[in-house]
Amino acid sequence: MLTDELSLPVNISCTIQRIMTSAQLVKQITFIKEIDKLKYIQRKTKLFNSDRNENDAEHSWHLALMAIVLAEYANEPVDILKVVKMVLIHDIVEIDAGDTFIYDTQKDHTNTEEERLAAGRIFGLLPKEQAEELIAIWEEFEAGETKEARFAKAMDRLEPLLQNSSNNGGTWNEPGVNYEKVYAKKSAINKGSAVIWEYAEGLINEGVEKGILRKE
Amino acid sequence: MLTDELSLPVNISCTIQRIMTSAQLVKQITFIKEIDKLKYIQRKTKLFNSDRNENDAEHSWHLALMAIVLAEYANEPVDILKVVKMVLIHDIVEIDAGDTFIYDTQKDHTNTEEERLAAGRIFGLLPKEQAEELIAIWEEFEAGETKEARFAKAMDRLEPLLQNSSNNGGTWNEPGVNYEKVYAKKSAINKGSAVIWEYAEGLINEGVEKGILRKE
Numbered sequence: 001m002l003t004d005e006l007s008l009p010v011n012i013s014c015t016i017q018r019i020m021t022s023a024q025l026v027k028q029i030t031f032i033k034e035i036d037k038l039k040y041i042q043r044k045t046k047l048f049n050s051d052r053n054e055n056d057a058e059h060s061w062h063l064a065l066m067a068i069v070l071a072e073y074a075n076e077p078v079d080i081l082k083v084v085k086m087v088l089i090h091d092i093v094e095i096d097a098g099d100t101f102i103y104d105t106q107k108d109h110t111n112t113e114e115e116r117l118a119a120g121r122i123f124g125l126l127p128k129e130q131a132e133e134l135i136a137i138w139e140e141f142e143a144g145e146t147k148e149a150r151f152a153k154a155m156d157r158l159e160p161l162l163q164n165s166s167n168n169g170g171t172w173n174e175p176g177v178n179y180e181k182v183y184a185k186k187s188a189i190n191k192g193s194a195v196i197w198e199y200a201e202g203l204i205n206e207g208v209e210k211g212i213l214r215k216e
Numbered sequence: 217m218l219t220d221e222l223s224l225p226v227n228i229s230c231t232i233q234r235i236m237t238s239a240q241l242v243k244q245i246t247f248i249k250e251i252d253k254l255k256y257i258q259r260k261t262k263l264f265n266s267d268r269n270e271n272d273a274e275h276s277w278h279l280a281l282m283a284i285v286l287a288e289y290a291n292e293p294v295d296i297l298k299v300v301k302m303v304l305i306h307d308i309v310e311i312d313a314g315d316t317f318i319y320d321t322q323k324d325h326t327n328t329e330e331e332r333l334a335a336g337r338i339f340g341l342l343p344k345e346q347a348e349e350l351i352a353i354w355e356e357f358e359a360g361e362t363k364e365a366r367f368a369k370a371m372d373r374l375e376p377l378l379q380n381s382s383n384n385g386g387t388w389n390e391p392g393v394n395y396e397k398v399y400a401k402k403s404a405i406n407k408g409s410a411v412i413w414e415y416a417e418g419l420i421n422e423g424v425e426k427g428i429l430r431k432e
Contacts, residue, residue, distance in 0.1 A: 022415075025286075025289070033264050048252040057277045058255045061276050062251070065304050070244060162245065
């Protein structure tokens with residue numbers, strides 16, 4: 001005869017439940033400690049009116065609040081909790097894979113094999129179901145096809161645009177960056193929000209007028 | 217005869233709508249730029265296994281992800297989006313009021329007049345309705361009476377506990393901090409999650425056993 005949980009005395013059943021909860025919690029705490037490393041991943045862009053580089057954790061926090069504050073401008077109504085989850089986790093793979101400059105011509109910015117392995121390792125620290133949920137959300141963000149992913153990506157493009165335009169050009173001064181490339185990368189904002197894109201386009205044109213973004 | 221909006225030609229009505237949207241967006245962008253300053257507010261606690269101080273933006277990002285990952289342990293089911301909003305904004309007032317060490321005996325940690333003024337000034341940069349919503353969420357967090365506020369506060373107490381226990385005591389080594397004070401402050405975790413409190417209590421006791429938290 002097989003022993004199933006129902007046939008166990010209540011106190012033993014409770015003990016098993018507590019051990020299982022505890023094992024699950026230990027996995028989650030391990031993940032929480034691991035992602036602390038995101039605070040060391042430096043981005044190319046600098047804080048507003050500053051020469052101090054932003055790190056990925058600060059950037060992710062900023063995007064989450066931007067998404068909450070600007071949600072009304074999404075092209076279609078979005079599940080804002082999902083957008084917030086996306087932006088909070090979107091750069092976690094960079095703990096292993098590092099930050100890639102958006103105008104880097106040597107390395108593709110998104111969804112490299114290295115990033116996929118990183119997602120498996122880092123989210124894989126969590127209990128299985130939770131790991132699968134966060135990997136799916138990260139993949140959805142990377143694919144950029146759903147309305148939530150499009151709006152999350154719009155936030156990810158908008159923040160450095162605001163920073164560069166307040167920092168005398170910021171990373172627009174890097175070699176190989178010009179109006180055409182900036183315009184092409186930033187136009188992804190339009191897929192998430194036409195209203196915000198109109199504003200962003202204005203900032204890009206203003207950058208050219210001010211001479212802080214090369215036209216050629 | 218009064219002219220109302222309906223009697224205006226469509227193109228003028230659209231123009232008015234665009235100007236209003238634009239004015240609203242400019243307020244939101246002003247807020248988004250202002251809160252960048254949270255990245256400069258240093259906390260007493262250090263990153264995990266590190267001697268680098270954490271800043272408020274990184275801390276807020278970490279709490280948001282902790283809340284998402286640990287939501288199942290809340291004493292009562294919570295509106296997780298509200299909890300996430302709470303932790304993302306809970307320290308914004310410190311842009312004006314500065315960080316107060318939790319074991320500071322000279323200054324009350326929460327809800328000072330200085331913080332209330334800061335909330336009015338900073339959230340007040342937003343359009344009225346949004347400012348009111350975020351101030352209400354911040355006040356709800358500070359009061360700590362709803363299930364969401366209790367769970368958000370549990371996250372806020374848990375993160376530095378994890379940091380200190382991984383940092384050879386960390387801020388437990390500051391003058392005047394001992395087991396009794398840590399236990400009293402951290403027991404707020406129990407109001408948000410009994411399961412997490414059991415784990416946290418274990419960490420505190422382990423701190424005493426390891427000699428990194430004074431008992432006297």
